[in-house]
Amino acid sequence: MCLPPLFRSRARLGYKAFQLFLKRAILRPKQIKTFLEEPLAAMNEKPDNTEQDRQWSAWMAAAQDGDRTAYQNLLQAVLPLIRTIVSKKIQDPDKAEDILQEVLISVHKNRHTYDPELPIKPWLATIAQRRTIDALRKIYRRGEREALVDEYPETFMADDTNKSPEDDLVFAMGDELKRALDSLPAGQRTAVELLKLHEMSLNEASEASGMSVAALKVAMHRALKSLRTQMVPKSEL
Amino acid sequence: MNMSTNDLIANLSDDLPPVKRLPHPAKRLAMWVVVALPVSCLMGALVEQQYLALALERLTEARSVLELVAILATALTAGYAALCGTQPGRAPNAWMLPIIPFIAWLAMVGESCFSLFQQIGPDQFSFAPHWTCYPSVVATGAAPALIMVILLKRGMLATPTITVGMAVLAASALGAVGLRLFHPPDATPLLLMWQLIATLTLYGATSLGSVFRDHWAS
Numbered sequence: 416m417c418l419p420p421l422f423r424s425r426a427r428l429g430y431k432a433f434q435l436f437l438k439r440a441i442l443r444p445k446q447i448k449t450f451l452e453e454p455l456a457a458m459n460e461k462p463d464n465t466e467q468d469r470q471w472s473a474w475m476a477a478a479q480d481g482d483r484t485a486y487q488n489l490l491q492a493v494l495p496l497i498r499t500i501v502s503k504k505i506q507d508p509d510k511a512e513d514i515l516q517e518v519l520i521s522v523h524k525n526r527h528t529y530d531p532e533l534p535i536k537p538w539l540a541t542i543a544q545r546r547t548i549d550a551l552r553k554i555y556r557r558g559e560r561e562a563l564v565d566e567y568p569e570t571f572m573a574d575d576t577n578k579s580p581e582d583d584l585v586f587a588m589g590d591e592l593k594r595a596l597d598s599l600p601a602g603q604r605t606a607v608e609l610l611k612l613h614e615m616s617l618n619e620a621s622e623a624s625g626m627s628v629a630a631l632k633v634a635m636h637r638a639l640k641s642l643r644t645q646m647v648p649k650s651e652l
Numbered sequence: 653m654n655m656s657t658n659d660l661i662a663n664l665s666d667d668l669p670p671v672k673r674l675p676h677p678a679k680r681l682a683m684w685v686v687v688a689l690p691v692s693c694l695m696g697a698l699v700e701q702q703y704l705a706l707a708l709e710r711l712t713e714a715r716s717v718l719e720l721v722a723i724l725a726t727a728l729t730a731g732y733a734a735l736c737g738t739q740p741g742r743a744p745n746a747w748m749l750p751i752i753p754f755i756a757w758l759a760m761v762g763e764s765c766f767s768l769f770q771q772i773g774p775d776q777f778s779f780a781p782h783w784t785c786y787p788s789v790v791a792t793g794a795a796p797a798l799i800m801v802i803l804l805k806r807g808m809l810a811t812p813t814i815t816v817g818m819a820v821l822a823a824s825a826l827g828a829v830g831l832r833l834f835h836p837p838d839a840t841p842l843l844l845m846w847q848l849i850a851t852l853t854l855y856g857a858t859s860l861g862s863v864f865r866d867h868w869a870s
Binding site: 487 | 657660661662664665666668669670671672673674676738739740741742744745748751807808810811
């Protein structure tokens with residue numbers, strides 16, 4: 416039987432954990448409580464982190480009582496830890512930053528679930544991992560439904576319907592703007608096309624059109640004035 | 653998001669009312685049992701129209717007591733695991749606690765079914781649901797399930813599938829305590845079996861529900 420890889424890995428992990436649980440329950444019953452409350456393996460406390468943990472716990476406890484400064488200090492201090500957890504699974508820095516912010520919002524919403532008697536890192540790590548997994552799920556699901564394409568696929572057989580948007584003035588600017596541009600004198604139209612549509616500098620446009628820079632400026636000014644007049648809704652006139 | 657992380661931290665820090673800490677899972681479990689068990693028993697007594705004294709008379713056999721202990725242990729351990737699941741980072745391995753009592757409960761249900769099968773033979777034995785028993789199942793199971801949902805909503809589901817599964821098992825088991833006390837014992841194995849099937853169905857339904865919720869959210 417073919418099981419999904421995520422299910423198989425979880426089942427294997429669960430089986431190993433249960434084996435360990437039985438072994439400890441039978442051989443060393445006193446360790447059951449420690450085992451049950453063992454923090455996540457990745458977040459086991461290191462001796463040099465203890466002081467930092469205490470500081471973070473104290474800040475969180477104060478934040479639960481409404482201390483804003485302590486809360487701000489805590490959120491700033493935990494950023495590197497959360498960023499590390501998120502970036503292990505999300506490579507894109509922009510997406511990782513978005514998820515980092517979602518983790519912070521989640522920490523904020525669930526701050527009442529933190530018990531100051533427990534170490535804070537497993538609490539933070541669990542929230543960060545949960546939100547990262549949620550984000551990964553969203554990314555995978557979106558990936559199943561959507562695909563990035565370099566060119567838009569053909570929609571109809573007619574050539575007019577398959578022009579690229581950049582070439583198609585009607586698509587890019589709308590009928591009204593096209594009509595208004597067509598009605599401009601040639602010099603003004605050239606100025607708008609080169610300076611605004613092709614985003615050339617004045618010198619580049621001057622070279623391309625053979626018009627002087629001053630003439631281009633004047634033509635552009637007049638063209639904009641004319642376009643403004645033509646495209647303002649009649650009700651506003 | 654367009655907001656920078658530092659702006660977000662500043663905004664979150666500005667809006668910081670004091671919060672009431674979530675009590676320890678053991679305390680919440682005790683509250684759940686104290687409120688839900690009497691209500692479950694009361695509902696069972698009302699639906700079955702029986703007195704508690706009469707119900708306790710059924711518990712003269714050691715086997716009945718053992719079965720009740722296994723059911724109660726399943727309810728307590730699964731309830732503890734479910735409530736631990738609402739506090740991120742707390743006792744991540746607590747889901748293992750109900751395994752042994754649940755296996756014991758299942759073994760006793762299986763053994764009862766087997767005995768019944770031997771007594772009445774294959775022609776009379778039926779897995780068909782006894783619809784007349786369903787009011788009792790619903791009446792005894794409603795309060796534990798409802799109160800458990802309220803308790804879960806107060807926390808954060810860090811591991812939703814395991815936590816919801818444990819909660820469903822706990823609520824079913826605590827409901828089964830009331831059922832075991834007030835329902836006629838001859839039908840108990842079948843009822844428990846159907847209750848377990850209902851538990852598994854609910855578990856599947858909640859898992860599917862969470863999958864659809866994620867799907868819609870994305």
